[in-house]
Structure formats: structure tokens, C-alpha cells
Amino acid sequence: MSPRYSMAVDTRRCVGCNACVIACKEENALPPGAFRDWIATETKGVFPHLQQEIRSERCNHCARPPCVRVCPTGASHVNAGGTVLVSPRKCTGCSACITACPYDARFINPKGYADKCTFCLHRVKQGQEPACVASCPTRALAFGDLGDPQSPVARALRARTPKVLKAETGTEPHVFFTR
């Protein structure tokens, strides 16, 4: 059975240190002003009774990705392990996928194509973790095959209550947040 790559972000462990952001930029040689992952800090409540959640966010590699649906050339596609990728040579830079993504996870690379998180598939194929996961100093990020009960992501999701972002959009994200 083919794997279903997923990620779990433990919001109780994440301290928003940006190590994942910098590691991603280094690993993927992203130009200035381009981010495939980022830190979201959400504060809720009424002072002094506030709750804060820090999340390391990225493309959710949705099972029903609207970006792939609207792409007119097939540049946006679902690749190995359910990862949503872009073929730069097929991309026209029309931005339809960017407007279709409810998470604003995509951007236009200065080279002219839509760019986004790849789950570092080039590393994963060599048996390594994605750069963001490998760099996390608090082990807040877990990655692996959701179908393998022994994978770090499956264990992390068993241990805590997971949620996904904007579940109401029906995109079935595969980046989970636990608390």
C-alpha cells in the first residue's frame, strides 16, 4: 500500500522559534521574501483570560486539493504519498491555484511558477525527515506515513486530540495540529 505522508504539529511544544522557517529556506534555497512555512500565533479570549496557540504552518497537502482542481495545465498535481506538488515546467504562473488555496500556502517564485511546501519529498525519498521536522528543537513536529501505526505522525495523533485548519472548506488537510 502506498504511504500517505502527513504531519502533526504539537502546539503545546511549539515555541515559535522560527527554526523550521529558516531550515526550509536553507534546504530549498528560497529567495528573499519567499516562505514555504511560517509561524502563526493565535490569541483568543478577553484579557486577562487569554489563550495563545503557536503553530508552525505550511501547505496542508489536502486529500481534496482545490489548487489541483483549478490548475488549467496540470502543473499542480498529487504526487507520491499524497503530497501536492507543482511542476515548474508546466506552470504558467496564472495564480489560479493561489486564489483557490484557503490557506494562502502558495506564492509565486521569482522564477515565474507557483511555489509551496513539498514535504521535502527529495529528503523523504532518501529516508530523511523534512528539513523543518529535523530542525525543530522542541520536537513539536512529527512526520511520516499516516497508514503506518508506528510512524511518528501516527503516534503523535494517537496521543493527543488533532484538529485541522479550516475543516469547513472540505479540503481534508493532512497537516494536523494537536494540543
Add this chain to the structure above:
Amino acid sequence: MTELDLNRHNLYIDPHLSVWGWEIAVYLFLGGLAAGIMILTATLGRAPPAERSRWGRLLVFAAPVALSVGMLALLLDLHAKLHVFRFYTTLRVTSPMSWGAWILIAIYPATILHGLGSLTAAEIDRLAAWRPLRALRLGGLVTWGAGCAGRHEGAVRGANAVLGVALGVYTGVLLSNLGARAAWNSALLGPLFLVSGVSAGAALSMLGPLSHAEHAALRRWDLAAIGLEVALLLLYLLALASGAERSGQGAAALFLGGRYTAPFWALVVIAGLAVPFALEIAAGRHGRRPTLVAPVLGLIGGLSLRWILVLAGQA
């Protein structure tokens, strides 16, 4: 309170989406205009040639011209312009943009055939003898096309009407298919852009010297299109404002007190719909000589509608 702070600052994405600018607004407007012209000339073409003005007959050629300018705007919007051919190496069933790319290609032969069929024999001869066409050895093709359009007049007009409706609806579906953006998340955008395109097509037609019968017919079309557009705009705002989703209510607020209230009501509703409607009613009832005010305002309103909606979806 709920406050979300992101440390991301991607170009065109943060602090708010701004990937689509004037190019898309102009493309959607000119696409709608071309659709309107195709539909209207398909109906005007039913009149006997004696009742038709030269402008009315030649009008159909405005559709491919408007579409070409619109496609140029679309090309300017692409970040990888050299990859534009990729639109035509596949048909993605789930992508309205892919469907639209193929519809655009079908429109050229349909409108040009219809245009050739609308020319007189003398005009065909002059066109076939035109030096650039002669140099390209296309004179014979012009004569063949005109003959073919003459023999299949009904089919050519029908194809223009059907493709015109497809093009007009597509310009709206292009946005409404992007459900992640609240202001675009409405199935009403397809019919709204279609009737707005018909109104823009009628407005462009009325800028030229039409026959009295043609002008009266186009005025009736325009009045009907404006009436439908007002109804669809009301339904669009009501559906957004009364929907259960907070994002939809926020999108409606953009037009009802928020950032786009003044341009929307001033340029689209008052200048683009109410004033042309009143002027055309007055021209029809009191037999006043039509002026260019109503059609010019109608065109401004049509462009403003697209521009404001393109921006509102990214607000």
C-alpha cells in the same frame, strides 16, 4: 477577541492577497463584452439586410478584437509568459480556466465566419483584394468563408449565440469556482457577468451609427440586461449577507459600508445601471435623440463591476 498573527510575508500574498490586478479585470470585461456582441449580433442578424446598418453588420468583428486585447491582458498577468502554450496541451475537466482557454479558441472561427457572412458582395470582393490578405494568399479563403457563412447562416448565428453565452458565463465561473475567496463564492457570478456582458455589448453597439430599428432592438436588450443585472446583484449581496458563514457576511460588508461601498454604488449601480436605464427609458418613451452618455456610462459600469469584484475577492 481573536487575533491571528503571521510572520509570513510572501509577495502578492501578505498582508492580503493581491495576485490578480487590472489585467484580470480588463480581461473579464473584454471577454464579457465579446460575449455580449456575439449574442446580440446573432439576434440582429435575423433582420433583413436592407434594415441593417453598416456598423450593425460590421459589429461582430469587434468580438474577436475585444477578445484579443483581453487575452493580451491575460498574457501580461502570467508570470511565466513563455509557458502560455501549456493551456493548449491539455484539457483539465475540473478547471474552468482550461475550459475557457479552449472556448476562446473556438470563438475566433465562429465570429470571423459570422462577420464574413454579414458583409455585402462588394465588401467581400474589396476584402479579398486587400493587399495584406492577398500577400498571404488568403483572398480565396475570405471568399470561401463568406460563401460558407451564407450557406449555413442559421448554424453560424446559433454557434455565435451558444459560444457567446458560454464565454459570458465562463468569465463569472472563473471567479465563482474559487470558493476560498468569500466575495467570489457565489454561483450567481456566472449569470451576472453574462448579463453585464450583454449590456456592455449593447452599449458598445450604441456608440456607432445604427439604424433606427437596430437601435430600438439593442435598447430593449440593454434594458432587459440591466434589469436582470440589478436583480442578480441584489440576490448576490443578499446571499452573502444572509449566509451562515462569517466570511460571506464580511464580503457583503465590503459593499455595504466597507472598503468598496463608494466605488460599487457610484460606478456600478448608479453610473453603470441606474442612469443608463433612465436615459434609455426616456429615449424610448419620448423619442429623444439618443446620446453617447448612456452607452459610455454602461461600459464604465461594466468594467468597474469586474474590477471591484476582482479586488473584493482578495480583500
